[in-house]
Amino acid sequence: MHALVTGASGGLGQAFCEHLAERGHDVVLVSRRVEELERIAAQLRERYAVDALVLQADLSEESVRNDLAADLERRGVQVDVLVNNAGFGTIGDLATADVDRLNDEISLNCGAVAHLSRLFLPGMLERGKGSIINVASTAAFQPIPTMAVYAATKAFVLSFTHALWQETRDTPVRVTAICPGPTDTAFFDTAGDDKVLSRRRTPAQVVASTFKALDRRAPSVTDGLFNALQGQLAKVAPVQVAVPMARRAVRPTGH
Numbered sequence: 001m002h003a004l005v006t007g008a009s010g011g012l013g014q015a016f017c018e019h020l021a022e023r024g025h026d027v028v029l030v031s032r033r034v035e036e037l038e039r040i041a042a043q044l045r046e047r048y049a050v051d052a053l054v055l056q057a058d059l060s061e062e063s064v065r066n067d068l069a070a071d072l073e074r075r076g077v078q079v080d081v082l083v084n085n086a087g088f089g090t091i092g093d094l095a096t097a098d099v100d101r102l103n104d105e106i107s108l109n110c111g112a113v114a115h116l117s118r119l120f121l122p123g124m125l126e127r128g129k130g131s132i133i134n135v136a137s138t139a140a141f142q143p144i145p146t147m148a149v150y151a152a153t154k155a156f157v158l159s160f161t162h163a164l165w166q167e168t169r170d171t172p173v174r175v176t177a178i179c180p181g182p183t184d185t186a187f188f189d190t191a192g193d194d195k196v197l198s199r200r201r202t203p204a205q206v207v208a209s210t211f212k213a214l215d216r217r218a219p220s221v222t223d224g225l226f227n228a229l230q231g232q233l234a235k236v237a238p239v240q241v242a243v244p245m246a247r248r249a250v251r252p253t254g255h
Contacts, residue, residue, distance in 0.1 A: 002051075004028040004072075004079045004120070006059055006112065007086030009036035012135060012183065015203035016083045017044060017052075019211065025081060026051040030068065032058050053077065059086050060108040062115065069119040078127065079120045084113040084157075085135045089150035102149050109153035114160060121164075124173045133210055134161045136177040138222060141231045154179075158220060165219040177220040178210040181227035201227070 003020040007013040009031035017027050021044045029037045034056040041052035055071065057064050072079065087109040090097055113134055124130025139147065140154040161177035168175050182200040206223045213221035222228040 001080040002026045002028055002053075002077050003081035003083065004030065004116075005083040005085060006030045006116070008040065009033040010040075012180070012203045012206060013083075013085045014040050015207045016085060016133075016210075018047075019204075019207045020081060020083075021048040021050045021052070024048075024050065026053075028053045028055060028072065028077065028079070030055050030057050030059065031086070032056060059112040059116070060104045062107075062111065065112060065115050065119065069116075078123060080124065080127070080129055081131045081133070082116060082120050083133045083135070084116055085133075086112060087135065087153070089139075089147055091146055093146060094148050097149075105149055106153055109150070110156045110160075113157055117160075117164060121168075121173065125168075125171055128172050130173045131214055132161075132164065132173070132175045133214065134175075134177045136161065136179045136220065138179050138181045138227050138231050140179060141235055162219050169217075174214055174217055176210065176213045176218055178206060178213065179220060179222040179227070179231065180206045181222070181224055181230070183223075 001024075003025040005013050005016045005020070005027060008017050008029035010033075013031065017029060017040060021027050027041075027044060027050060029041055029052060031037050034054065037054040037056070041054050044050055044052040053075075055068060057068050059065055059068075088105060090101055090105055117132055117134075121130070121132065124132075134157050136158040137151075137154040139151040140158040142151070144151040158177050158179065161175060165175040180201065183206055184200045184202050201224050209221055209223040222231045
């Protein structure tokens, strides 16, 4: 069985790869950072005696996603587990944000999740087995000023996953979304401010929460009790309360 993990070059992606390899899955690692992928793949082969295939790809581009699926088909690789983990955020006011970066953010965080699911789900249904894991976020629970686009993309991922969960509910294919809160990865450094939201969970904790939810066929799960409580509060609080609270939580350093 092959598991395809996007954004596999570190952080949550690497943790997903390690967990799946430990379970005996051969792994397809996809990211733009090929050197990091090769390093992680070598570790997986040595520790777990699995096949680890490295594919460099910028999944924000539709044509690249199609090429990825075609390449795997030529290699005879059947994807039985799809982990849509690749994504990034941007911290700052929309009015001053880089337009190209925002477009790539939407294409990767939303477009790649829906497109890759569409590409690999039919094969899972035909074979009568498979799992799709989509990485959402607690950011999906409320709008977040200064992370407006990121929060909106994660709301898309969560909504999309819940719909897909219902569509596949009477099939052997399992679908779930994991909603991590702040996690100890390079996410915030990439987003532009590594000093915000310093109370963070580990990637291993997030992955453990994910597979517990998948095993019980839950449509989604929030990682960590504190994050779950905050998420419930965000869902019921009036927007006039929830949005300013979210703004204060991620206020960029020096603002």
